[in-house]
Ligand SMILES: CC(=O)N[C@H]1[C@@H](OP(=O)(O)OP(=O)(O)OC[C@H]2O[C@@H](n3ccc(=O)[nH]c3=O)[C@H](O)[C@@H]2O)O[C@H](CO)[C@@H](O)[C@@H]1O
């Protein structure tokens with residue numbers, strides 16, 4: 022088992038480059054299955070465990086996938102299998118995103134039920150409602166969801182989503198590209214990753230309009246072709262480094278950060294007293310001496326992203342005054358609060374909100390990452406805690422951050438990633454350093 026060890030107290034400075042977005046690349050790779058002719062080449066692909074998992078799913082489905090030098094090449098022209106087994110879906114919920122493509126391409130898809138995860142129950146009823154409206158029969162049994170286009174091919178439909186679900190918007194969009202007729206999806210998600218997927222689908226020959234607005238219109242076509250595409254920068258990784266700079270009172274240029282994708286985060290950080298300047302190749306973030314507490318409510322885009330909730334909680338722990346974060350997207354995304362408490366945070370949960378009386382005098386401790394963003398948030402907290410913080414359960418971190426500790430170390434953080442055995446040796450050295 023590995024852990025990250027952080028010794029708090031260093032101000033960060035320099036520049037860091039963000040990778041391609043995890044949440045854009047996963048649906049784009051799932052969409053490559055729609056091409057029955059030609060290869061797709063996807064660039065700026067981050068080397069994340071989730072990317073390896075989706076590639077494995079595609080290989081299992083009989084596509085040819087090569088991942089080299091941040092580039093994924095997919096040839097999905099052979100006949101595809103229809104089933105995504107539990108071993109993949111369990112590792113990564115986003116595996117359900119192959120369902121729309123398989124259903125469109127084969128008229129049938131069988132995907133293991135994803136089940137809940139650390140941040141909530143995460144049902145997929147809105148995805149299934151969309152498929153049914155397009156003429157699929159959906160059956161659930163033996164741990165699988167099976168969908169079959171009753172007439173062999175899906176047809177266009179008008180679909181209203183009860184909630185602007187990112188995954189449902191993507192899955193229905195992909196399914197509709199090869200359906201007969203026009204599909205109109207209302208109350209859709211407007212995230213930048215939806216726009217990226219629509220752009221890729223259009224390069225493949227699809228006719229998708231309205232991505233980034235509340236209504237998406239897709240005219241079905243008969244065939245889609247492989248296409249080339251560069252993935253957008255990861256706004257959540259960018260946001261995480263913005264918080265890293267702000268929390269340490271640092272001065273960091275986050276290269277590749279797209280200001281239009283980060284409007285709500287920039288607004289909240291500025292409200293807290295952080296200076297954010299647009300430069301030609303990214304955002305410069307300068308942390309103030311003292312941070313002001315604010316209230317934050319997570320919302321679908323362009324509202325404040327739930328994927329930045331725990332990192333901003335770390336920042337609010339250092340702010341003067343009482344701050345509050347209300348989580349409205351996931352019902353159980355506060356598992357990290359108990360871990361923050363282990364670091365001496367003055368923090369409590371009240372219903373769907375978390376209240377912090379700051380600034381907390383944070384102390385290093387051994388803490389466990391409870392999900393992907395919690396992992397990052399605990400490491401950020403370690404950057405300003407007194408003493409040593411050890412963060413375990415790094416499998417969560419590796420789903421969404423490439424070389425996180427190296428990137429922070431290059432900005433001046435005192436951080437390393439070690440195997441448990443190595444840690445004993447490092448600890449001895451550190452104690453003798455202190456006694457020297
Ligand atoms: C791979 C990927 O892109 N993951 C992102 C995606 O997840 P994901 O696509 O799973 O998130 P959704 O937008 O679908 O989920 C948002 C909320 O809607 C609920 N819901 C969703 C679908 C459904 O059929 N029924 C239903 O009730 C979910 O339980 C959740 O409470 O968007 C989330 C919300 O921005 C982000 O946190 C995730 O990082």
Ligand SMILES: C=C(OP(=O)(O)O)C(=O)O
Nearest residue numbers: 044114115328393394421
């Ligand atoms: C919740 C997240 O991802 P996923 O939907 O893949 O679990 C995330 O990226 O923070």
